[in-house]
Amino acid sequence: MGSQEVSTVDWQGKHVTVAGLGVSGIPAARALHERGAIVTVVNDGDDERARAQAAELEALGITVRLGDGATLPPSTELVVTAPGWQPDKPLFLAAAEAGVDIWGDVELAWRLRGDNGRKAAPWLAVTGTNGKTTTVRMLASILEAAGLRTAAVGNIGVSLLDAVLGEQEYDVLAVELSSYQLHWAPSLRAHSAAVLNLAPDHLDWHGSMEAYAADKGRVYEGNTVACVYNAADPATEELVREADVEEGCRAIGFTLGTPGPSQLGVVDGILVDRAFVANRQKQAQELAEVSDVNPPAPHNIANALAAAALARAFGVEPAAVRDGLRAFRPDAHRIEHVADIGEVAYVDDSKATNTHATEASLAAYDSIVWIAGGLAKGATFDELVTGAAKRLRGVVLMGADRALIREALTRHAPEVPVVDLDRTDTGAMSEAVEHAARLARPGDTVLLAPACASMDMFTNYNKRGEAFADAVRAHAEKSA
Template identity: 50%
Template sequence: MADLSKLTRWESDWAGLRVVVAGLGLSGFSAADTLIELGAHVVVVDGADTEVNRSRADTLKIVGATDVLLGAAHTDTLPRINGEAPQLVIASPGWNPRQPMLAAAAEAGIEIWGDVELAWRVRTKEGRKLAEWVVITGTNGKTTTVGMTESIFKAAGLRAIAAGNVGTPILDAIRDPEGFDVIALELSSFQLHFTHTISPLASVVLNIAEDHVDWHGGFENYKADKAKIYERTRVAAIYNADERVIEAMVENADVIEGCRAVGFTTGVPSLSMVGVVEDLLVDRAFIEDRRNSAAELVPLDQIGEVVPRHTAANAAAAAALARAYGVEPAAVALGLSNFDAGDHRIQAVARRDDVLWINDSKATNPHAAGASLGAFGSVVWIAGGLSKGVDYNDLVKAHAKRLKAVVVIGTDTAKLVEALERHAPQVPVIMTAVRETGEEATGSAHGWAVMAEAVNQAAAIAEAGDTVLMAPAAASMDQFSSYAQRGNAFIDAVRALMGEDTK
C-alpha cells in the first residue's frame, strides 16, 4: 500500500499514484483534473453515460486521464489501473459508502477520500497564499450561513470565497492563482464522511435533524458524520446552544489544544456566546471583558425586512465564525447588511388582499419547513414531494395550530398525509390531481401544471391575514428538476393568479 500520510502538500510525491475517482460531477471532475496535474494515474468511473459526462471525459483524456469509464456496468467493481489495483479512491459526495465499488475498496483496505480531503492536502503550495478555512455544516441553513460568512469577510477587506457544497468546488478555490485569505466552506454530511485530516480555524454545526438517513444507513450515522466537522478545529468550535446534541458533539470532539467552545443563540447570550438582545445581534465571546459586557454587532432589521428565528441563528453563526478569524464588529455589520439570500429561501412573492405568498422551495426536509412555518401565523401550507424516508409526525405536531389548510403536491405523500391525519385531523387536506411520474414529470410544463393547481387551491382558501407558504418539506425530483424549478413554478403560478406577465 502507498504511504498516503506523506501526501500533505502540492509538492509531495503524487507522481505515479494510482487513483480511481468515483463520479464525474463538478467535484469529481475537479478532483480528477487536480490529480492529473499532480502526475497521478487517474481512472474516472461514473454510472451515467450522458452527453455532459462524455464531454467531461473527453476533456480529462486530453489532459492525461488514464481512462474514463461511463455506464452502470462499470460501477460494481473496482477498476485496475495499468494492470494494478488502485492505491486511493476519491469518492464524489453522491456516492454512498455501501455502493459496491466503494465497498470493494474499503474491503481491500484502500483509503477513500473526498475532494475536500484532497484539497486540504494540496492547499499548501510554494508561492501561493495559504487560506484559512472556516467550515459550516448542519441539516439546514448551510448555504445561507456560508454566504453570510463570505459577505462578512469581504466587508472586512479580505479576499474570500464561499466554496464546497455551495457550488464552487473546493479544489477550484484551492488552485486559484491569486489565492485567498479565507475560504468559507459548506460541507454536507456526504462530504464529511470522506474527510480524515482537515484542521480548520473554526467550525460550526448549525442544527441537526433527521435527513439523508437512506444514504447514511441511519440517523446515528448521520449525526456522527456531522460531528466530524469539529475534529482538529484550532480556534473556535461553534455550536447551536439551543440544541444539546450539538453541544455534546463539541464536548466529545478531539480539537487542537487551546480551541474554544463558542455558542450561538437567538436568545440572550450567556458567557462565550453570540446572541440577540432586544433585536440586536451581540458578541459575548470574542471580547476582552465578556463576563460583564457585550459588543454590538448589527440590528436584526439591517439583515432583512423579515428575519425569522432561523435566519437570526444563521447570522449569529456567521458572525461567530468571522469573529473567530478576527473580523471587527463594523465589518460584521456591513457584511450582514450587504448579504442577499437570493431566491427560494423565505422569498416574499406577492401580497394581495392582506394575503402574503411565500416561496421557500429550499425547505427540502421537515426541519427546514418547520423553521418556515414557525415564522408565520395562520398558514395555508403547500407541501409534499420526494420524502427521502423522513418522518413528518414531529413537524405536524409542532405546527398543527397554525395550519389553516394543507395543499399536498408530490408523488411520495403517504407519510405526510398520515401525519396530518394523526396530529391535525381538524385541518383540511387538499390533494392535487396532477400526479404523473416518469421522464416528462420533471419538465417545466408539467411542473407549472402541478404548481398552478396547488396555488389555485390555496387561493380559494386563503383570507386576509393568512400566509400561503410553499415549504414542501421534501425534495423536488419527483415532479420537478430541482428545488429552483419548483420555486420558479410557484412564482409563475402566483403571478398568473394575480394577472401578471410571467415571461
C-alpha cells in the same frame, strides 16, 4: 496534521482512481494528472453527457471507464471519490480490503492547498442539516465587509479544488461541507467550524442517525480557535465535547435568547456577542440589529449568529458583521417574498425539502396557508404537523407522497381544511395557488414549504419555486 500545516504528496507516477465524473470528479482528475499521477476515472453511468466528459479527459491522457464504477482498477494506490457515492459500494469495499486510502474531493483540496506555492488560506467551515448555504453566504458577506479576500465554496456549488488551485489568492475561505464530504475528509482541520443543527437526513447513505451525526462532527476535529454550536440543539454541543481540538480552542454557542458567557445571542432586538469580548462575564458587544438580517425569520437569525460567531473567531470587527448582514441577499427559493395580493403574502421556500427546514419555515409566520408535498424520502410528518397545527389556516397538498402529510394532518390537525390535489403534473402548482388564495384571509401568508423533494414533478426545487412564483403572478393579474 495541524491547522496551518500543508501536506506534501509526491504524485509523480502514483496510480489514482477517481470515482465519478461531474462537479468534483473532473477537476480532481485534471489536478492529479497535471501533477504527474496516473489517473483512471470510473463512472457508473454511460450516457451521452458522460461520454462527452470522458472524451475531454481522454484527450489529456486520462483513462476513463464508463459503466463500471464497481471494480477497483489494478495498481490503484489511492481512490478519490465524488461525495455522493455510498460507502458500501463494491469499489470502496475492495479498496478497504486492499489497504487503499479513500479521499473525497474536500480531502484532496485540503491536501493540495498551498500546492501552487502561495500561503494556504484558512478555512471557516459550516455544516448542519439545514441553513448551511445561507450561513456560508452570510459569512462570506461579513468577511468581504471586513475587507478580506474570500469566497463561499464547497457544497455550495463552487469547487474547493478550483478555489485552492486557482489564480485568485484568498485570506480566508467560507466553506460549506455536507455530511458526505466530511465522511471522506479524514485530515481536514478548520480554523473554526459550526454545526448549525442536527435532524434525521440522508440516513439511507449513512446507515444510522449516529453515523450521520458522527460525520457532521468531523468538522470540529482539529479546530484551532472556535467550535460553534447551537445552544438550542444539545446534539451539536455534544459533538463539540467529543471533538479532539487544538489546545486553546473554545466552544462558542449561539442562541435566539439572551446569551451567556461564550455565546452570541439576541437582546431587545439586538444581535450581541458575549464570546469575543474582553470581559465576557459582564460585557456584551452589539453586532447588528435583528432588522439587519434578511429575512428576519427565527431560523435565519440563528444562521446570522452562527456566521457572526465564525467571523468574530477570525478577528472580524463588529461593524463588519453589521455591514455584511445588511449587504447579504438570500438565494432564490429560500423564504423569498414573491408578492402581496389582497393583504395576503405569498412566500416561496421551495428549498425546504425536508421536515426540519419546513419546521423552521412554518415557525416564521403566525397564520399560514401551507402548500406542501412531493417525494418524502422516507420522512414522517407527525411531529411537524403537531408543532405547526395552531398556525395553519389551511393546507394544499400535491405530489407523489402527499397522503403521508394528509394522514398526519388528520391525526393532529383535524380541524384544518385540506385540499388534496390528485395530480403530479407541473401544472398542479397553478391550481394549488388558486386553492390557497381562496383559503387565505387578510394577514395570512401563503407559504410554499413542501417538506419534500421535488423530483416527482419538477427537475429540482428551483423549478418548483419558479412555478410557484409564476402561478402567484398569474393570480395577481386575475385579481387586479
